[in-house]
Amino acid sequence: MRQIITKRLAMLVLVLFGVTLITFFLSHVIPGDPARMMVGQRASEETLQEVRRQLGLDQPVWVQYFTYMKGLLAGDFGDSIRTQQPVINDLITFFPATIELALTAFVIAIVIGIPIGILSAVKKDTGWDHAGRFFSIAGISTPVFWSGLVGILLFYKVFNLLPSSGRIDLMVTPPPTITGLFLVDSLLTGNWAAFSNSLWHLILPACTLAFAQLATVTRQVRASMLEVLGQDYIRTALANGIHGPVLLFRYALRNALIPTITVVGLSFGSLLGGAVVTETIFGWPGMGKYVVESIAFLDFPAIMGFTFVISLGYVIINLLVDLTYYALDPQIKE
Amino acid sequence: MNPLLAVNGVSKEYTKGNHRFQAVSGVDFAITRGETFGLIGESGSGKSTLGKMVTGLEPPTSGTITYEGNSLWNGNRFNRLKPGEMQIVFQDPQSSLDPRMRVQAIITEPLLALPAAERKEKGSKERLLALITRVGLKPDHLNRYPHEFSGGQRQRIAIARALITDPSFVVLDEPTSALDVSVQANVLNLLQELKRERNLTYLFISHNMAVIRYMCDRMAVMQKGRIVEIGHVNDIFVNPVDSYTKTLLSSLPQLHEKKEDIHV
């Protein structure tokens, strides 16, 4: 077990190194010139050169990379061209909002997705199965930005049940920052007004995001459940008189969930991607909204910082997924 | 008489992570031209690994394998002395035929390794038709796919494929283990006839004592990577020396105590 962890950690470092390489060099093959963006079109050539020198853009690429890496290891992602703030500060500000949204969506997708998947598998080729599959396929086929818009149209404009944007009403004081997650912080401080208000704001964006992720969960649960139910050992169990819930949950579901964990873990990545769009639509003050605004500005330090942090999170989640997998499947032991 | 195939001190060791596994250790035997040599053992005895080393699928860790006096392995490189000279028929005809190819393409595939002139000569339509009829299939089977055939027919296709290059030496790796008894009889008969007609030499790998006894002239009994007994089939069956051979023989379920009892 320790060997696996060491090996995976080494991999993680290697992959992250690759990530920095790609983001860095991507931002240096660009036709756009960040220095020009910063000083504006009408600035003089001298000012431009001066800014270039300040940003280190006159150095050879590998020197720039080295400087960048040195900063990165010290937690310095450079300064944002748009906000003129250190990128790391910006990210720290916006990070909790994204996590709150993504985790909530993730939980919704799992809680709804697993039962639908099981139902689909057990009632294969019946109306239940078709309905369950259609619902989940509709989910991945719906662009997040569109389902968000339709949601706003219905629940805000027509029924006026839910807010259309933001994390919390302006009139409500946000809870003091402990974890940065409004729901958790307001619970911890017993601020019920803030809790219900932020929950109310969270529903629509989280459901929109979850709907897009649902299919990944249902599909995988259905497929692996079907596979497991077709295995010889299930037939053995049946022949030995095991049936009903014991067969379904103790014998089948457990094994069906092992591959599901991997796929669901990996889908967290596309959840983060979806969060970018969701935040834009719902004016959710997270990293996604931040990066979309940065893109319009060709704010490369911000884009790179965002990409790096998201990838870091993603890689760590994958590591956790792998470790869970090893822990659950006794057949992999080395 | 010089042996056709000689295996000298051959060992094979697999390493997987920190584990080492000795599949074959220090095996010697020789096969003379025209004989059928049987290799028998249970799963994990190393008999199939030996087959792989002879046919070029796995290099031995140590030892030499020579064919007509020439070494087959040069380090990890297989010296294909004469393409098509040595062929193999595998156990499972379900997996040994490419499901996406027609029978004609399957049978003529070994010719791809031959020089152009020889390829043309050996791949002529007449020869192909004669061969397919000889193994008991029909000419119109050539346009079909493997899944349209039964297990026995597929094994006939595999045999035709092995013979298209006119080999002198054929490795038969459990050729009938996946077949029903009545089909096995057909295939064994065919193999016997072909051997006589074409002057073939067989290396017959099997776990089935009865099949080895019926098919082979000489045999070697393998256990855990080693040869524990080698000799003429009749000697071994009548007078087994090694204790493992004795266990093998006594485990074989007997149809009748004495074979005279049968009145067919």
Place this chain on the structure above:
Amino acid sequence: MSGTTLKTESLPAARSAKTVNPFWYKIRRNPLTLLGLFLLLLILLLSIFAPLISPYEPTKINIPERFAQPSADHWFGTDEVGRDIFTRILYGARLSLGVGVAVVVGAGVIGTIIGAVSGYFGGRIDQLIMRLMDIILAFPALVLAMAIAATLGPNLQNAMLAIAIIKIPVYVRLARAETLALREKLFVKAAVTFGIPSWRIIVRHIIPNALSPVIIQVTLDIGDAILLVATLGFLGLGAQPPTPEWGAMISIGWKYLLDYWWYPTFPGLALFLASCGFNLIGDGIRDILDPKANRS
């Protein structure tokens, strides 16, 4: 409990069953796949015959008629410069379907070749390629596509390139996994013993036999690629106005959502239907072809 008994017990019968193509039989039995097929055919026909169906031009500006409500003249209404939204959606279908198919098929072909070669030969190069793919996969797909499209410059070609790059690793992994399994198959081993050169084995045996999972993946990915193209368009990183691209249309239209609901709604609906069509078909084909999902 599966087909095992049926498979072993009725082999001779199944062997000569030639009267009905099992593939079409199963497609016909699955209403969802049929629905997908119908959707796709509908969209395809509408986009092909767009000029015959609609009297309008997709990019012609007609200010007096701006923000017209959906009516008999303008089925889906008009946009902020008076273009007929239905017409733009029809022309947009050509673009979305074409781009989606092209990107995924391109990524599929390249990825399969890399995966098959890498998996067949193994060794250091294989390790290197796989690590590279790990790195690409270490980015959330949309985020990487955004980063690539943003750096290369916002236009349709770059968006396509970005999506192809994020899709390739999926095919490399898939083809490699298939190849590793195929390499152990006896018919590949047989070809090795015949002395057939490796490249020829890859072309003759490996790639044809690795194809069905790749095809399933391609069908499933086209729907996703169509959405990705639109998403990049929506974020301003894909096709630029006035190209009638669905995502770009929504990108402008969503600002008018609360007053002119039809503007972003109908392109989104088209996007949903197109993507859904491919996903339904992909899901159906997988259920039929994938032996894993097909046992019970």
Place this chain on the structure above:
Amino acid sequence: MLLEIHNLSVEFESMQDRVKALQAVSFSIDEGEIVGIVGESGSGKSVTALSILGLLEKNAHISTGSISYKGKNLLSLSKKDWQSLRGKEIGMVFQEPMTALHPTMRIGDQLAEVIHRHRSISYKEAYRQAVASLAEVQINDPELVARKYPFELSGGMRQRVVIALAMSAPPDLLIADEPTTALDVTIQHEVLKLMQELAQKRGTSIMLITHDLGVVAQVCQRVVVMYAGEVVETGTTQEVLHSPCHPYTKALIGALPDLAEQGQPLLAIPGESPDLRNRPDGCVFAPRCSCSLPICREDHPVLEPAVSGSLTHQVSCWGRNQ
């Protein structure tokens, strides 16, 4: 009679085909008896077994016949009654020991779960009995093995565990479908002996499905020979193996290399097994039979005494008296 199968026919529906997997199969098994069901692939022997347990697939249906177990017809049982019958009254051992056990459940738990279900005792007590049952199938150090996962055991060990599972109730009838086919000969020998001893000790009847006549000769008292979903011959092991009457049985024995002289061709059966969708009107074996008569192609034979007056030895062949 413990089990009596009468006139059982099973059809599989696939695509638009109808495959008649079983055609009017009848045989019986007495208390404490070991009966071998012999046949090649496609003969319907596994379908028969699955019919008895009610584990046939959805696309299969039983068109005629009855299966009576201890006097009650199994085919009229409710789903619930079936479930209480499986494992408790009738146990089953499958062919593949590699896949028959749950891969991520410890051996002890798999056994205890089943014992817990059948004996209405606490799980803890069931676990204790599970360990004891491992000892009974001659597994050394049963406590240790109970804590292991299937992948940590050899094929022979796994098959012993599968047998322990199937015998845990203990059932009155054990159906063993090719229980030793996947095992090496030396292990096959031990496993067969174990089954035989357990059956004797507990008075369990065994229905042993196999393609191997040698296995039949070793353990069975009676044999049922099946071909293309029909019973073609039945009798005591002695009768069927020593004086086979049906041409198919004769050919099956003659095809074995075990008894053949080297250099002499084996007695092979020409042709292919028949198309189960279109059964011939006459005898199913007639197209491949070396001694078929004109009547064989027109009329279907039925099981009749092989030698006049024989109660045990029966054969379905027009030429039985020739």
